[in-house]
Amino acid sequence: MDTTINPRPVSAGVEPHLHGDLAIWFFIIAELLAFGVFFVAYAVTRAFNVEAFNAAQAGLNLNLGALNTVLLISGSWCVVRSVQAARADLQVQAVRWMAVALACGVGFLIVKVIEYRAKFAAGLTMDTDTFHMFYFSLTFFHFMHVVLGVCVLTILLFKLRRGAYGSHDVHGLETGAAYWHMVDLAWIVLFPLVYVMR
């Protein structure tokens, strides 16, 4: 197993290969496993309490959830464009796309805080009922991942500005991007599961 994937030139794209560092992929698998276990626990518990869950779910703010979905998906797309620009040595574009991605991430966090504030103001906590236990647990667990993701994107942004990535080396950039896509992916499952599905 190759654990030290060296910086690869862009042209070497004929064979399929793993983008980013192998270590991050182990990490991503473990993270998805954690989310997966949480999702399954939610689904199974819901199956036994469909009505109670539906009633509690009706109180969620679907619009804010949808807005956050748009923000995360757009953020992921911006990261893709940034990586593509960096590979083509278009440093200015790469920096711009990354900055927009970062803004999307920060936007997500702000929207989430607004949503939480409304919930706390309504007196809802993890102890309110099983649905809210899951709602707060899942979204907060994901929230912390977005916080970490925003930190990662910030580092990538600074490194892009310094010209650390380009056709000579996108290894670190792809590694960070892979993590951000994972954060996005987890939300794409979480949102329909917890907010939408009835």
Place this chain on the structure above:
Amino acid sequence: MKYKSQAVAKPYFIAAMGLFVAQILFGLIMGLQYVIGDFLFPHIPFNVARMVHTNALIVWLLMGFMGSAYYLVPEEAETELHSPKLALILFWIFLVAAALTVIGYLAVPYATLAKITGNDLLPTMGREFLEQPTITKIGIVIVALGFLYNLSMTFLKGRKTAIASVLMLGLWGLAIFFLFSFYNPHNLVKDKFYWWWVVHLWVEGVWELILGAILAFVLIKVTGVDREVIEKWLYVIITLALVSGMVGTGHHYFWIGAPEFWQWWGSIFSALEPVPFFAMTLFAFNMVNRRRREHPNRAATLWALGTGVMAFLGAGVWGFLHTLAPVNFYTHGSQITAAHGHMAFYGAYVMVVLTMISYAMPLMRGRAANSNKAQVVEMWAFWLMTVSMVFITLFLTAAGILQVWLQRVSDTPLSFMATQDQISLFYWMREAAGLVFLIGVVTYLVSFFIKGEERAA
């Protein structure tokens, strides 16, 4: 050995092995008391034997960690230890305090010991694993502070590697979480809640950092694989261990009066605790397969591989067996817990300390590795201890399943003691496996005295 001051590790390792023997002897005594209740009564009652068995384990592992750190940090930092003299003074303080404490346990009733040592002034005694008199606990803090000062100074003046950083983080965490042993609120829920901050956050939190760092260090040495590769794995493993392990504390909060969401958080995150251990096994085998040199110390390599596998089985698989709240509802505090405890402590912490001793001891005695003859004996000891521990675990698991069934699941449940009578056959078999383990320990000690052709360091 690259730096003269690394030699201070030697007395720590020797004392650790001495306490290891004591631990096993008391384990055998209490193992027998499970089936012959009045064995050695009133001289060594069961509760005292248990206290010595568990406390000796903790102290010898701490001795082992300290010795390992004194050996590892100077070599990683590429500088002599800040003060070898301080390390030796602390060693004697620690050893004498540990010996006095054990004598206290054995010589007087526990309540008397509490009175003599002034437990009334700052009550901390009487809690499982934290039975030490308050003055001993204060002694531990002083020794730990001196130890951390010594190593941190060494670390700060030298090269800062990932391995040394992770080790230092683990050791500081160990000291900081021990401070919760001084917090002893009247409210039993709070008491238990924070008691786990010492007990759980040690073995499923910061100790895993120490374990990972020591394993990574030995793997670099015996395989010659690039430091970069090994350090990357180390980072992934400790991140997974910390995230799953810290929130996994929740698996102790199911039934003690903590909020109900812990049943979910505890179940889900501790279900992930096997992942870092599995990664560790993959890591160890992967590195050994990719080795760039044939290190003459094959015994150390065997211990390192064994650590990965046994930690995964004992901590990972046997932990998972009873970690989900709906399962734990039945198995809580049964022999299944004991089965897990035995294999996890052996597989993760005993074995990693023995890995380090196996690697470092020959070097401190002036040779790259022991003679072939000595290594063969050491490997015999490895297999005797490991296989007998597997059997101890299997017998206790069988006892536990039967216990849960008879005492808690059955329509006509038996009382605790009536159940114990029903499962005594498994206790006898566990005791027999324990004797084989003792033979393994003796074989291990014998291997240090076997001569033969050695290769120079």
